[in-house]
Amino acid sequence: MKICGVVLNYFGHEDTITCVQTLVDQNDLEKIIIVENSVNITELDALKNIFKNDRRVEILAPSQNLGFSGGVNLAVNSALDSDFDAFLLLNNDTLVPSNTVKNLANSLIDNRFDIVAPVIYCYPEKHKVWTKGFYYNRFGGLITQRDISFFPGTIFYLSGCCVLIHRQVFQDVGLLNTSFFMYGEDIEFCFRAVQRGFRIGIVDKAYIYHKGNASSQFNSLFYEYHINRGHFLLCNKLSKNITEYRLSFVIKTFSLTMRALLRSFKYKNTNAISGYKQAVSEPSNAIFSCSGETG
Structure with a gap:
């Protein structure tokens, strides 16, 4: 099976280099595409200096930050017409042990699944499971x-942190939804895929380690805004009709308001409240113009 890896870089070239170099050394991927989303010459030069002599590594440098969905789509679009059988989407802050890619690929080769993910452990707390897949309630917005x-x-959905996707899924379902800049696109993509009859699952024999971000970054205004925006966009994208949309919107308005209040108290700042207010009031979210569309 010929696999193309996709790794996005955003002001994290050291993590990106470590991640990609590990993949190169394991020799399980035919090609690795790095999307340099920082739009920063220092980041770009650092990546080029390391991988300039490796033909398996291609670096794409868009003129603006495309977000997660846009960055992934840029990479997949550039290689979808090639003869790759599958695409491995991988966060740059992950560590991939040997045989992980092979074990993921075998589940596609055996025709058990069409989209697969490994067990993802935390790092450096390697004993702690970060996820074996998530459940998302589209009415209340609960993720567990x-x-x-x-x-x-x-x-049930697989985190975009590490996921192997058969090319046929992209060809039939389409690429990631660029309405999402970040947060929520993996939920929407898995929903679309399952609706079209594709199978998703976890491969227990495959595992990676995820460094994650510092907890303080999970309370930045940027984070709070996009988390709330993602939840509201999912009202639209996952609702089957206008009644479901209205129910979802009302419940999420309450649950996300409570979330914002609790997080503002926890972090002793107003970022969560400001992010919520910005997300719920932005017309471009299609929050108030939903017609129950799922595309």
Whole structure:
């Protein structure tokens, strides 16, 4: 199976170099595309200096930050007409042990799944599981690793942190939805794929380590805005009709308001409240113009 890797860089060339160099050394990928999303010459030069002599590594440098969805789409679009069988989307702050890619690929070769992810452990707390897949309730916006599929409107999805996707999925379902700059696009993509009959799952024999970001970054205004925006966009993208949309919007308005208040108290700042207000009031979100579309 010929696999193309996709790694996005955003002011993290040291992590990116470590991640990509590990993949290169393991020799499981035919090609690795790095999307330099920082739009920063220092970041770009650092990547070029390391990988300039490796033909398997291609660096794409868009003129603006395309976000996660846009960056992934740029890379996949550039290689979709080639003879790759699958695409491995991987966060740059991950560590990939040997045989991980092979174990993921085998699940596609055996025709068990069409989209797969490994067990993702934390780093450096290697004993701690970060995720074995998530459940998302499209009405209330609850995200959990616990199986809550008995609740109406619950979706199982794989994190975009590390996921192997068969090319046929992209050809039939389309690319990631660029309405999402970041946060929520993996939920929407898995939802679309399952709706079209594709199978998603976790490969227990495959695992990676995820460094993650410092906890303070999870309370930046940027983060709070995009998290809230993603939840509201999912009202539109996952609703089957206008009634479902209205129900989802009302419940999420309440739950996200409570979330913002609690996080403002926890972090002793107003970033969560400001991010929520900005997201809920932005017309371009299509929050108030939803027609129950799922595309």
